[in-house]
Amino acid sequence: MKSAKVKPFLKWAGGKSQLLEQLQHYLPTTLKKGNIKTYVEPFLGGGSVFFALSQQFKFEKVYLSDINKDLVLTYQVVQQHLEALLELLTTYQTTYNQTPQAERNKLYLSVRELFNQQRFGINYNEIGEKEIERASHFIFLNKTCFNGLFRLNAKGGFNVPYGKYKKASILDEANLRAVSRSLQNVEIVHGDYSACLDKVDAQSFVYFDPPYRPISSTANFTTYTGKKFGDEEQTQLAQFFRSLDKDKGAMLMLSNSDPTHENPQDTFFQEIYEGYKFMKVSAGRAINCDGKKRGKITELLILNYNYGL
Numbered sequence: 001m002k003s004a005k006v007k008p009f010l011k012w013a014g015g016k017s018q019l020l021e022q023l024q025h026y027l028p029t030t031l032k033k034g035n036i037k038t039y040v041e042p043f044l045g046g047g048s049v050f051f052a053l054s055q056q057f058k059f060e061k062v063y064l065s066d067i068n069k070d071l072v073l074t075y076q077v078v079q080q081h082l083e084a085l086l087e088l089l090t091t092y093q094t095t096y097n098q099t100p101q102a103e104r105n106k107l108y109l110s111v112r113e114l115f116n117q118q119r120f121g122i123n124y125n126e127i128g129e130k131e132i133e134r135a136s137h138f139i140f141l142n143k144t145c146f147n148g149l150f151r152l153n154a155k156g157g158f159n160v161p162y163g164k165y166k167k168a169s170i171l172d173e174a175n176l177r178a179v180s181r182s183l184q185n186v187e188i189v190h191g192d193y194s195a196c197l198d199k200v201d202a203q204s205f206v207y208f209d210p211p212y213r214p215i216s217s218t219a220n221f222t223t224y225t226g227k228k229f230g231d232e233e234q235t236q237l238a239q240f241f242r243s244l245d246k247d248k249g250a251m252l253m254l255s256n257s258d259p260t261h262e263n264p265q266d267t268f269f270q271e272i273y274e275g276y277k278f279m280k281v282s283a284g285r286a287i288n289c290d291g292k293k294r295g296k297i298t299e300l301l302i303l304n305y306n307y308g309l
C-alpha cells in the first residue's frame, strides 16, 4: 500500500489515507493468500482503501457504493467519460489560475450557483453532457471549497464556503487517468449500504467505513448528505454486519470512532458488535482543539476473521 500510484481524486471527510498502513496489517489472511474474489466497499467516500487494495490485489469483481448521488455520478464519469471530463477540468484549472485572488470567491460562488441550479435537470441513470459537466463542477467545488467538505442545506443546495486556496489542484490528469483505469470493470452504484447484500458471498471481503459516531458531545458531524447516521443507524449497520457474517460467511472489516478514548464507560460498540474482534488503530489526528486534551486519537477496527499471515 505504500508506493501508491493511484490515489483518491477527491478530498473527503473521514478519508483513510493516513490509516492505510495500519489497515494493511489487519487484512484477512484469505485475501493475502489470493482466496478473495470480490471486494465490496459500500461507504465509498474518497475511496482510499479501494485505491490502495486495487493496486495490491486482483479481484474478479468489485462493487463500490455511496449514498451521495453526486459523488457516485462523479466516479462514473471518471470511469466512463474521462476525456470529456479532462477537457472541462483543464478550462476550470486555467480559469482559476488566471483569476486574481480577490476575485476567486466570486468565481467559486458562480460555479456553486450553477451546481445548485442545475441539480433538478440531472439524470443520474444516464450520463450525457449535463452529467459530465456536473462531475466537473463537483471536482472544482471539492478542490476549492473549505476543507473539501460536502454539505447540503435543508433544500438540498450545496452551501460550503470558498476555501481561499492560493493553489488548487483542480486537474491532476495523471492521477485521474490512473483512477479511471482502476475503475474499469468496477460496479459503482448509488444507494444505501444495505443494497450490497446480493453482491456478497463467502469469497468476498467487505470494508465498511460509515459516518463515525461522534466521540464527544461537541463533535456532531454525522451527516454528509443531510441524512442522519445516529445510534439507531449504527445499530442497524451492526445487524447488517452480523447477517453478512452469519448468512454469507464473508470477511468483514469495519471502521468507527473509539468512544472509550473519552469515556471508558461507553461500551456502545462492544455491545452492538459483541463477539467480534476489536482492534485499535491510531488515527494520527488531534483529539480536539482543546490544547490540554490534545493527543493521538484511536479508532476502532472491528473484524470477523483472523488476520496476518
Ligand SMILES: C[S@@+](CC[C@H](N)C(=O)[O-])C[C@H]1O[C@@H](n2cnc3c(N)ncnc32)[C@H](O)[C@@H]1O
Binding pocket: 012, 013, 014, 015, 016, 017, 042, 043, 044, 045, 046, 047, 048, 049, 065, 066, 067, 068, 191, 192, 193, 194, 209, 210, 211, 212, 224, 225, 229
Ligand atoms: C467516512 S466516509 C467514507 C470515507 C472513505 N473511506 C474515504 O477514505 O474517503 C462515509 C461515507 O458514507 C456515505 N454514507 C452515509 N450514509 C450512507 C448509507 N446509508 N449508505 C451508504 N453510504 C452512506 C457518505 O456519503 C460518505 O461518503
